[in-house]
Amino acid sequence: xxxxxxxxxxxxxxxxxxxxNIANNLANVNTTGFKRSTIAFQDLFYENLSASTxxxxxxxxxxxxxxxxxxxxxxxxxxxxxxxxxxxxxxETGNALDLAISxxxxxxVDLPDGTIAYTRDGNFSRDANGMLVNNSxxxxxxxxxxxxxxxxxxxxxxxxVRARMSGDNREVELGRLELAKFVNPxxxxxxxxxxxxETEASGMPFFxxxxxxxxxxxxxxxxxxxxxxxxxxMVRLIEAQRAYETNSKxxxxxxxxxxxxxxxxx
Numbered sequence: 001x002x003x004x005x006x007x008x009x010x011x012x013x014x015x016x017x018x019x020x021n022i023a024n025n026l027a028n029v030n031t032t033g034f035k036r037s038t039i040a041f042q043d044l045f046y047e048n049l050s051a052s053t054x055x056x057x058x059x060x061x062x063x064x065x066x067x068x069x070x071x072x073x074x075x076x077x078x079x080x081x082x083x084x085x086x087x088x089x090x091x092e093t094g095n096a097l098d099l100a101i102s103x104x105x106x107x108x109v110d111l112p113d114g115t116i117a118y119t120r121d122g123n124f125s126r127d128a129n130g131m132l133v134n135n136s137x138x139x140x141x142x143x144x145x146x147x148x149x150x151x152x153x154x155x156x157x158x159x160x161v162r163a164r165m166s167g168d169n170r171e172v173e174l175g176r177l178e179l180a181k182f183v184n185p186x187x188x189x190x191x192x193x194x195x196x197x198e199t200e201a202s203g204m205p206f207f208x209x210x211x212x213x214x215x216x217x218x219x220x221x222x223x224x225x226x227x228x229x230x231x232x233x234m235v236r237l238i239e240a241q242r243a244y245e246t247n248s249k250x251x252x253x254x255x256x257x258x259x260x261x262x263x264x265x266x
Contacts, residue, residue, distance in 0.1 A: 002258075003072065008250035010075030014041055015244040017078040022237045025228045033120035033194050034226035036233070037083045044074040085185045088120075088227035090219060096153050097124045097132065100224045103216020105179030105208075108141035109134055109195070116141055118180055118205070120224055121194035136193050144175045157217040159210040179215045180205040 018039045028034040049070045090100045099122030101107070106118035119134065127133045132144040146153055150163035150172075159177035164170070182188065187201025198205060211217045 002254075003074070004254040004257075005251060007075035008247045008254065010044070010077060011247035012244055012251070014039075014076050014078050015240045015247065018240040019237065019244070021081065022233050022240065025233050026230070029226055029228045029230060031194065031226050032123055033088070033224050034228065035083050035085050035088075035120070036226070036228045037081045037190075038236075039078045040080040040082050041076045042079045043076050081190075083186050083188070083190070084227065086227050088225045090222045091225055092222050094221055096155075096221060097126070098122060098221055098223050099124060099155060099177075100219040100222040101179065101210070101216040102219050103214075104181050105210065105215045106181065106185075106196070106205075107134075108178070108180055109138040110141050111138065115197070117191060117195040117197055118188065119194050119196065123223055134194075140177070142175055142177050144177070146174065147172070155218055155220045157211055157219070159218050177210065177218060178207050179210050180207050181215060182206070 021037060021039050025036045028036075049072055087103070090102060099107070101120060101122065106120060107122060108116050108118060111117050117138070121134065123135055124132045124140070125135075126146050127137065127139075130146045130148060132140045132142075132146065134140075144161050146163055147165065149166045151166050151169075152164045153174075154162045154164070154171075155177070156162075159179070161174040161176065162171045163174055165172055182198075182205055183203040184201060187199050187203070188196035189199050189202075191197050208215045
């Protein structure tokens with residue numbers, strides 16, 4: 001009964017983490033480039049209560065459980081967050097500096113500590129120096145600088161950035177966007193602000209030109225939406241709630257059984 005109490009409590013804790021994760025997914029249903037996640041669970045260790053070394057016999061016939069063991073588990077625990085990098089829908093914005101990746105790949109931005117972060121959020125703008133930066137003011141690692149007197153900016157599907165200048169109306173090439181991709185993007189570490197960091201699980205990044213070697217293409221004037229599906233998350237929420245309620249009833253049942261045991265008079 002004490003084991004049942006602890007096992008059910010662990011089950012409640014695990015389902016609570018699942019609800020917390022679902023809440024985060026739903027909170028980011030309108031976050032540009034957000035990737036939904038799920039919680040992975042594992043069962044805990046098992047205790048061998050007894051072992052049968054001789055199969056029971058009836059009329060000389062042995063049963064099929066010879067050598068079997070009686071094992072009781074100790075519940076479950078949340079062990080990992082699995083992120084789903086399925087492509088989100090692409091919505092048109094009309095903003096020339098809004099970029100979406102149609103296919104595999106990440107934009108690269110420079111962090112203040114000198115490292116590189118990766119993102120699917122292509123909502124870029126120009127800072128005071130004309131550099132392309134994200135919503136947090138972090139510059140693209142490609143160091144694309146747009147002149148002050150540029151009339152318009154054109155970005156091709158292969159990442160080539162051009163600007164049309166005022167006065168002579170000529171086009172100037174400003175650089176090219178390079179994308180990064182990973183063997184296991186699900187192993188990336190979420191840093192907040194729509195940014196991801198490289199980990200041992202994700203592997204080293206591969207760099208390439210958009211539209212080549214399996215990289216996605218750039219869509220100017222579009223943004224990738226969150227891949228969170230509200231209906232799916234609500235179904236998962238109901239399942240987690242029911243599991244939490246069932247585990248709480250198990251706690252109550254174990255307490256009732258202990259109460260009965262304590263009330264037995266010798």
